[in-house]
């Protein structure tokens with residue numbers, strides 16, 4: 169059933185209310201303008217964790233709520249609407265999923281409750297170049313007696329400068345491009361040889377570059393089987409793509425609703441601009457695209473929880489569609505606001521900037537449309 | 547065994563025994579759809595047999611009440627019947643404007659006598675209906691229609707002209723919008739009347755389409771008699787009925803967007819070829835097909851979501867307002883891709899090599915989808931005003 173149940177509706181309403189109050193665009197602006205050291209409000213994050221949101225998709229056995237990804241998706245959608253700054257994406261959506269998919273029992277017992285309570289922030293370190301290309305991972309993992317030594321660097325590591333630990337994807341065997349030989353390691357922040365540099369992207373959120381020089385990882389911190397991370401990583405990336413699609417859905421819908429509201433206010437030629445058919449048709453078309461977006465995101469979220477074998481196809485469908493529609497919604501948002509839309513003072517610009525970063529992460533429109541075609545057999 | 551499993555078992559067995567093998571073959575062309583009527587067009591005699599058998603169970607229109615010839619099935623039973631028919635590839639036994647358009651309007655607005663008289667023959671495929679809405683000067687602006695109906699006590703006399711009347715030359719009866727009063731606003735004074743197309747004074751002239759066929763007509767009324775008992779709803783209050791019927795017409799047309807058939811991507815692998823990695827050997831075409839398939843998938847998910855919302859008692863959401871627009875535009879894209887993928891094969895007009903020009907004719911016909919039943923532009927107007935609340939110009 170492509171509808172929300174009662175619990176899910178309550179969760180969605182709770183998230184909408186809280187985030188619209190405590191973690192809005194204007195809060196993001198303040199974080200940006202004050203060059204905030206953390207990059208999000210720790211008090212807000214604590215409250216989110218207290219409500220259980222950091223553990224929504226984490227099984228109850230590991231201290232989570234066990235609501236599944238459909239529930240998490242609803243919170244992510246609201247976070248997307250408000251451009252809420254928090255480690256929800258990095259630690260909850262991505263890192264917890266990677267651990268759940270790849271980790272040993274001991275690792276899950278150690279880390280998942282700490283993520284679910286908000287006490288620890290973990291993040292995935294995957295991307296190495298300008299584009300998402302997980303199979304091209306080249307960062308070297310070399311066996312050295314009991315240890316593995318990591319050498320190389322990662323970019324676009326979300327919340328890197330505030331993370332307690334990193335899940336580092338590295339290559340222990342094979343050439344870049346091969347599935348076999350990919351491994352995952354737990355590396356704690358502050359360990360010898362670990363260096364983090366904060367970077368600033370257009371969206372004023374937290375990312376950084378992680379440099380690893382002669383970093384020793386012991387066998388307890390090898391996540392899963394060495395050289396065999398790909399299947400679990402691949403599922404993690406599908407889930408991450410769907411989660412970000414849910415955020416993009418919220419973001420694109422909010423940008424659209426603000427734009428439609430403006431069309432009903434702004435007057436030119438003696439009437440509100442929303443009475444011009446040239447704008448009406450574009451708005452109505454965008455409405456249609458957003459309805460399609462909502463459907464594919466919900467279907468993809470449910471596919472995660474149902475362990476649907478079509479998950480990879482649905483993940484790429486959702487991400488490709490949401491990249492396309494978020495581009496359209498934010499571009500139309502600026503255009504239909506006219507000059508005011510170009511000002512930093514107006515909030516619509518925050519949406520286009522955040523959208524492009526979310527679109528880029530874990531594969532953009534071109535990446536996922538190509539993958540969708542491949543998975544469709546052509 | 548639950549009632550539903552029992553229903554499934556019975557339906558399965560009955561279909562197995564009663565659906566002729568020929569009616570389990572995929573529909574190849576338009577002639578394979580059976581429309582019924584007094585003088586039915588029959589591509590294969592089994593079409594009539596299949597229709598009769600299904601009508602005997604009320605399964606030509608499974609969701610209508612039994613007392614009017616329907617199947618009286620609830621939503622779950624309808625789903626099971628659909629699944630069981632799909633399982634053996636059974637064709638729909640009957641397609642008609644009576645089922646998709648007039649029936650829902652009669653069920654909602656007709657009086658008991660009208661329902662008793664008109665619905666059962668629709669279920670049995672005995673009477674074929676056509677739709678008399680559009681006129682030469684009343685297309686998108688339908689309410690400006692001018693076909694006149696003069697009051698003569700127990701009947702009206704109708705004069706005027708309709709156009710684009712699909713299958714008017716083959717239909718037995720017409721549901722027709724006429725003007726009974728010219729004094730008020732254009733939405734007032736319209737009445738919804740039914741009359742026999744064999745009545746004296748009715749003439750039809752087929753119009754040939756770009757696809758080569760002549761499915762629709764100019765329809766002329768010269769002092770045609772229509773009984774008042776066949777006016778649906780009150781005099782002058784036909785506009786609400788007309789609009790309600792349009793929502794059902796649009797629903798039917800938007801279904802084209804989710805139409806199945808082979809994926810253009812798979813077909814293209816054969817007609818265009820593959821590269822060393824097995825991908826379609828033309829990246830521009832590959833991208834267009836992927837974009838289409840992505841949207842088709844999202845559209846199908848939206849139809850499913852809206853259906854689920856209705857089942858869950860949430861009512862018909864705003865998303866349904868986009869079906870006609872999006873579904874028909876998608877169907878046009880699909881047909882354009884089929885032409886691109888088919889190459890010369892899809893441009894053939896006649897002869898067996900081209901299967902009678904089927905691809906080309908389907909492509910050309912699809913252009914009408916975003917015109918009939920309210921154009922895409924009109925649909926966007928409706929969404930902008932009704933859903934987004936934007937003001938009139």
Ligand SMILES: Cc1cc2nc3c(=O)[nH]c(=O)nc-3n(C[C@H](O)[C@H](O)[C@H](O)COP(=O)(O)OP(=O)(O)OC[C@H]3O[C@@H](n4cnc5c(N)ncnc54)[C@H](O)[C@@H]3O)c2cc1C
Nearest residue numbers: 677678679680685686710711712914917918919920921923
């Ligand atoms: C295949 C087919 C079958 C049909 N079958 C039937 C039938 O059985 N019975 C029947 O009654 N009718 C039938 N029609 C007629 C159909 O309903 C009309 O063609 C349709 O409503 C458009 O009217 P029109 O052709 O007069 O175009 P017009 O209204 O003249 O439109 C011309 C163009 O102007 C645009 N336009 C018009 N008004 C506006 C506006 N306000 N804003 C923006 N753009 C606008 C339209 O979108 C279109 O692009 C059929 C049509 C087709 C193509």
